Amino acid sequence: MRRFACSNLMVLMLCLCSCPLRCEADIYKWIDPHGVTHFTNMPNNKSYRLIIRSRRELITRLGGDEKKYETLIQGLCKKYKIDTALVKAVIKAESDFDPQAVSKSGAQGLMQLMPATAQDLQVSDSFDPRDNLDGGISYLRKLLDMFNGNLKLALAAYNAGENAVIANNFQIPPYPETQNYVRKVLNFLSQYQ
DSSP: OOEEEESOHHHHHHHHHHSOTTOOOOEEEEEOTTSOEEEESSOOSTTOEEEEOOHHHHHHHHSSOGGGGHHHHHHHHHHHTOOHHHHHHHHHHHTTTOTTOBOTTOOBTTTTBOHHHHHHTTOSOTTSHHHHHHHHHHHHHHHHHHTTTOHHHHHHHHHHOHHHHHHTTSSOOSOHHHHHHHHHHHHHHHHHO
């Protein structure tokens, strides 16, 4: 489907909601002189206006300098035997690839390590990308092992702490922030895969 016309924006929204998450096309809109709204991913005249940008381009444009850390992330993922796409999704959710990020709770760096966690992981400088990524990726590996490869529980533990997951009978804790975090990382993961 390259081009279609409709008189109701709801049709577009229904189509977009039913599209697989892997949809990568930009979407353009044009209203012709008869009031008919046209949508396309391949505009053929200058009247079309961009209304939705592809997810992959959004990640590239809105994020930090992701490419700067590509080689480092790949090397550490190989060292800890962990999926590169997963690590990128966590970094995207945590800091948006900003090595100087500090959360309101005090988490620091690319993978948003809390000072006590960084100390346990022997991370001497959470703002040093190599140090932070080594600690954060090793911690994510530890959590995946602890929860027998259960990705959702490992992500919940990364956000809320492993004790919170254990205290909730090995379920995602009922904290809205943690539940949203797990969904967010899984969404980014699907985009990086």
